[in-house]
Amino acid sequence: MAKDNNTKYSASQEDSMKSKVEIKQPLPQNQEKISRLVGSVFIGMGILLVAFGIFSFIKFREEPLLDPELEAPAAASVTSITNDETIVVKGEAKGYDSIFVYVNEEKVGEAKVGDDAKYSFEYTVEEQGEYSIAVAGVKGFPNRYISPMSESKISVVDYTSPDKDTVTIKYGPETNKDTFILIGTTEADATIEVKRGTESFEGLADKEGKFRIEGITLDEGKNVFSVYITDLAGNQVLLDEKVRITYSASGDVNGDAVIDEDIPQAAGTFDEIFGNQLMMLFGIIALLAFSTSSTFVYLKNRK
Known part of the structure; x- marks a missing residue:
């Protein structure tokens, strides 16, 4: 009886396990062929896409072909002179994808052209000089074409400060006026700054290096100013020599405390010349009055 029960239990357990296991039937032969064919097609397309990508990349990296008919873009803005290590090139290149930048006729880099047709490129220099x-415009894909180079512009990198030994300044050490004039020479186109505390007075040297700064205000008593020279590149130097002037409103020193024999006021003779000219004017008026009165008396007596 026990044996029959065990046999029944095993059969029941086997049926339960079969109901839980899904038995898949093999695919029909034609359907399997179609699956393999579709898979092969996708694999082939993937290989072709990879090959095209590699080809396009190699082709794009090659130097573009020169098209003399293309109009060269302009380097509208190039750092003209600086004491920095970076030269900035900016401009517009409408119709181009990118631009090549050339320094001393050698390609140094490439910059993308934005949607607004503008580009910007920074070139780092290794030493000072000119x-x-x-620039040249580049466009096209995968075949790229390049325009002729634009007209070149010169950028000067200068790390050298103005030479203090070549700077000359002239002024009078005493004055009875509340301002003075500083004249002198330095390198061409340099900026001269006369400074005392928060007060600052600037002048610009001409092409020959000559400068003249007027209206520098003074306080009663002794005044001390520092002089700074800054070149076009931005290099600045502080002169060792200070400008020292004594201002006394009750003093008898003529002029604006500047030494320049070609300028009467600066030479301290302005008041004397003005006085002499005024006396001469009065003398001429007196002479004309005497001549007129004498002529009138003479004509009256003849009548």
């Missing part, structure tokens, strides 16, 4: 900057 650099010739030009």
